[in-house]
Amino acid sequence: MGIKTYISSIPILLLLIALPHFLSSYMIHLAIISYYYVILAVCWNLLAGYTGQFSLAQHAFAAIGAYTAALLAVHLNIHPIFGIASGGLVATGWSLLIGRLVLKMRAIYLALATWAFAESSRLFIAMEYEWTRGDLGLPIPFNMMLYGPKALTPYHYYYTMLIMMVSILLIIYKIINSKIGLFARSIREDEVAARMMGVDVVKVKLFIFSITGLFSGLAGGLYAHYMGLLSPSLISFYEMAIIIIMVIIGGFGTFWGPIIGAPFIYILSEMTRAYGEIRMVVFAAVVIIIIRFFNRGLTGLPLLFKRLLPILRPR
C-alpha cells in the first residue's frame, strides 16, 4: 500500500492522458461517459461495498447536479464553473437531509428512502415542465456550455472529466485508507460492535453518504455540460441498476473493481447495442451468478485462476 500504488498507477495515468490522440471522437465520447460512470460506481462502492449502506439514489444525485448546472446556465446565465459547483452543493444538501433522517435507522431504511427519493425526483423533473421541459429534454445553449462553441472535438471535456475522475479517485483512496475508511468497514461488518468500540456510527455514515452525494453531483454537472441535453431518463432506475451491475461485475467492495467494471460494462453495452434488451438480461444473470458463487468479480479473476489451476492441471 501507499507509495507503491501511486507509482504503479503512473503508467496507467500516462496512457489515459495519451489515449485521445489514438482514438476516434466516438471512442473519446465513450471514454468520457465511462469516466462519468467510474465516478458514480466508485461512489456507490464506497457507500455499499465499504460501509454497507445501500443507497439507491446515486444516479439521482448525479441527475440533480446535472439539472442544477443546466438550469442555472439556461435560466440565470451563471458561469458554468459555478453551475457545476452548485450542482455538487445541491446534491450534497439533499444527501445530508435524507441522511440525517434515515441513517440513524437500520440500513434497509436508507435503501427504501433513497428509492422513493429517486423515483419522486424523476417524476418531479418530468412534471415540472415549465422549468425543466420535462420529457422534452433540457438543452443547454451552445454559448453557455463549459467550453462554449470551441469544443467541437471532445478533447477539452475528455481532460476535464479525466482530471475530475482522478482527483475523486485519489480522495476516495485516501478516505478508504484513513481512519474513516477503517470505521466504515467496521460498520459494514457489525454496526453494534462498531458503536461499542467508540465509533460515531451515524457521523461516519453521514460523512460518507454526503461526500458521495457531492462527488456524484459534481460529475453530473460536468456530464450536463458535456452532453448539452438532459432528460428525466437520467434518473430512470436503469441508471442505478447499471451502476450496481458495473460494481458487482468489477468486484464488490474492492477499490479497483468499479474502476475496471464501469468502462468494461459501459463499452460492452455500447458495442452490443444492436442486440437490444437481451444484453441487460445477460448482465443481470451474470450479476446473479457472480453474487451467488464468487463475489469478487473481475478483480477476483487472478484469484479464481489460482484456485482453479490445481483442479484443471492433470496429475
Added chain:
Amino acid sequence: MDPILLTQFFISGIMISVLYILMAIGITFIYSIMKMINWAMGEFYMIGGYLQYLLVTAIFGVQYWFIALPIAMFSTFIIGVGFQRILLKPMFLGGIERRDDYATIVTIALMVLLRNLAVVIGGPYIYSTPDYFPPVHLGPLPVNGSRFVAFISAFIILIIFYIIVKKTWIGLAFQATAQNRIGVEAIGINPLKIDQLTFGIGVALAAAAGALLAPVFLVYPESGSISTMKGFEIIVIGGLGSIPGAVVGGFLLGMVETLGSVFINPSFRDIYGFLLLMLILAIKPVGLFGEKVRVA
C-alpha cells in the same frame, strides 16, 4: 371547491390506496419473515398484469376476469416459489456472507432481468386490457367500473389474507417464524418451507394488484415501478413489518395524495407520498406502527 367533485376525488383516492395496500402488505409480509426487502416486487406486479392480460384476452374473455385472477395469482405464486428456491434459499443455509447485501443485489438484478425479459418476450408495447365492468354509480357519483371491482376484489383478498394469517394453523406458523426463526425449529416448523410459502404469497399479492389494475394503469414492462414506490412509501410510513401499519399508512397516503392533487397541483400526485414519508421519518422514524427493534 365543489363538494361532489371533492368526494369523487376522495373515493377514487381511497379505492386506489387499497390496491397499494395490497402491494405494501406483500412487501411487509416478506420482510417480517425473511428479513429482506424484495426489490423485484414491481416486476411480479408486472408479471401478474401480463398473465391476466393473456388469460383474459386469449382464453377466458373479459366477462370471466374473476376466474383469470386466481390463476394469474397462482402462477405468480409458483414463479415466486421457484425464484425463492433457486436464489434466496442459499441465504439461510450458510455459505453466503453478508445476507442483506446478497438479498438486495439479487433482487435488484432479478428486477432488471425480468423487466428486460418482458421487453424481449412481449415487446416494448403497452397492452390495454378491456374494462372489467361498466361504470358504477355510487349515489350521484359515477365511478370507473374497473377501479370499483379492483377495489372490491382487493378488499376481499385482504380479508382472506387476514383470516389466513390470524386464524389458521399455517398463519400461526407464519407469525411464529416472524418472531423467532430458531424458536420455530424447536417446535417442528421448517422455516425454509415457511420462507417459500411467504415469498410465494407475497409476490402473489403483488400479482393480484397488477392483474386488478391491468385495465386502469395498463400493462407494460415498467408498469410496476410506481406501485412499488407507493408500496415502499407505505411500509416506511406505517412501520416496517407491521400489517396494521401498512393499512393505515396506505389510507394516509391516499388521503395526502388526494388533498395534494385537489388543493396544490394534480400533476405532482405521485410525489406527495415522498414528502409524507420525509415528514414521518422526521417525527417518528420507526413509522406510525413500528416498534423500536433491539439490535443486539
